[in-house]
Amino acid sequence: MAQNAIKKVVLAYSGGLDTSVILRWLQEQYDCEVVTFTADIGQGEELAPARAKAEAAGVKEIYIDDLREEFVRDFVFPMFRANAIYEGEYLLGTSIARPLIAKRLVEIAIETGADAISHGATGKGNDQVRFELGAYALKPDIQIVAPWREWDLLSREKLLAYAEAHGIPVEMKREGTKSPYSMDANLLHISYEGYDLEDPWCEPGADMWRWSVAPEDAPDRPTYIELTFAQGDCVAIDGQSMSPAALLAELNRIGGANGIGRADIVENRYVGMKSRGCYETPGGTLLLKAHRAMESLTLDREAAHQKDALMPRYAELVYNGYWFSPERQMLQAAIDQTQAVVNGVVRLKLYKGNVLVVGRKSESDSLFDASIATFEEDAGAYDQGDATGFIRLNALRLRVAGNRRPYRRG
Template sequence: MKNINSIKKVVLAYSGGLDTSIIISWLKENYNCEVIAVVGNVGQKDELIGLEEKALKTGASKCYIEDLTDEFVNDYIFPTIKAGAVYEGKYLLGTSFARPIIAKRLVEIAIKEGADAIAHGCTGKGNDQVRFELAVKAFAPDMKIIAPWRIWDIKSREEEIEYALERKIPISISYETNYSKDKNLWHLSHEGLDLEDPANEPKYDKILEMCNTLENAPDNPSYIKLKFEKGIPVELNEEKLDGVTLIEKLNKIGGENAIGIIDMVENRLVGMKSRGVYETPGGTILYKAHKDLEEICLDKETAHYKQQVALKFADLVYNGQWFTPLREALSAFIDKTQETVTGEITLKLYKGNIINAGMTSPYSLYSEEYATFGEDAVYNQNDSSGFINLFGLPITVKAKMEEKLKKGDK
């Protein structure tokens, strides 16, 4: 621990979970410093109850609880939906894009409070340490960062629980319920315990909080209608809603219908594979609706190129590179593609499935007049002969070359 004597005031990214609950005490014991707890409210709701009191009781001099939900939705979630960014085909980036906005606010408060360092409870094995610290570097490149998991003697979550119990630090988990979770407006993740072995089926009836199990989902489908303007959802069932409220309502409807439960083994940035279960009911609905609407609003070349951009965008978000020139440049491209992604789509939700039940757009490129199997007056089918001859010319030339070589061998 270098320059330990120079650190008099630390701003801690605080959630009230196991890690940060003991870090306040650990920082005071090891640095003899003032600790200011900062909670980024990104929609975790019930987890915010009693946090200020808990932080102060466990040694923090102050506790900021910052409401970031609107900014989170408008500046992080919606741009990622518009990109269609999905990490490794499954993960809708719920933890990934929540970290930069929290870290940005941490820096703002650290500067305001004249803090010497910023601390976080991320482990040395995970992605979040990178996401937090890259964001800190973007706004305060010289700020010291303290990451207890990389330097303390505690080696496991079990030892963390022992540390907390010895110091009478209140925690809401036990050895038996010691899943690592992350919750916000967008999702809830579950890692650890029996999930660490990919051979184990998740105990969905015990771990799910946002979603019904498939077995408990209603036997009748639910229909919803969404309206998008320039790639952003603005109405649900013909009711104009702000982004936060819209996602909250979709979480409820989607959760009831067991939408958005993902079990995956992902490739972490630090090199190892990690298994987790994610609940993202509202987000899964929005991704499906947005992607389907793009099918009628985007031309082929733009749609196909955008798929490549989406892969890179997902990697940047997952890897904590939100505040980078490339992410900003890709967002500018994506915003251009979204100028015509306006329309309405009806979806049928049933036992984990999302089924397109019809969509319209004033910018639709789908033409029934051209696509019909019936008689039409706009398309000359004989034109296809010349097109196929030219399109297949390289194949024809190669085939004739091979024929010539075969004749020469004889």
């Protein structure tokens, strides 16, 4: 990339060590103006210091955007309509935040007339792929500066030395208050990587977790909650309507207090390596359980089974960074079409890390018919004799194959 072709770049900026160094490095190496963008997606951190640090670095255009409602409404909720879960365990908390950040980076680049965008994702991770695929899908001619793939500052010690040499203030937290883990937080989850987690045999320390109590320390009495769904999205807790962001935050509080939502995973990164990470997703765990229960009552059998068959592919697309791809949009359209009937209330029982569905109802869209399903006499609603022909027809191919290849024990 010709460095002199870039006159202005929009940087995804947190104000931490990495992005503070990147900000100065861009100014120095590219001799360009830097616009900073800091997204509030519910990470729970004070964002005012990021503005102060950017101003101190000479940044004239500073964006600090509250994207919490958009994040849950337009990204988290559509993903949960699909019941998306990667490799059977990961609820995609980091993955689903990246397309929103990429979208806003591109929008700001257009608003400010910037030539390029920049991010702090490393060359070993998935996030570089997610940010850049999203950006290219939305603005194909955008230029991207990925410092971790260009510079030689490949350790914390080198970053600190660069910061000291260039007079970049670095907030050093008191000993014992700084987490040793690489963490990513938003309204859907917190992730933990690195440090002792790089040994997949090592159990995480009890003091690592931030949102949830240990299941054994959760209350000795169960907690009951009722979640109301409208067209596949959760809209109320215990009858109280809430905005998407407020609802997810409250589910995080309730789930965390009951020891729900912890996961310890070795996952396959898109870039090719296996990675061990731990995740806290209390609200998402409750949402997934309740949404599937609501669908079990209201979705046609074949629609539900087809939707389950599509889910692993959908989850893979989200994980790998293809949120804005035509195939993800195609799957989303099919999934959303099924959600028109996913309306009603699910009752959950929460107890020491466990989530049990103990009730579900839908006044308008339930397909459950007690007069057919009953084990008692059903007054002709179902002729059990019809099952004979049904079974014989479905057994035909098995009987033909059995005659050709008689069963042999062992």
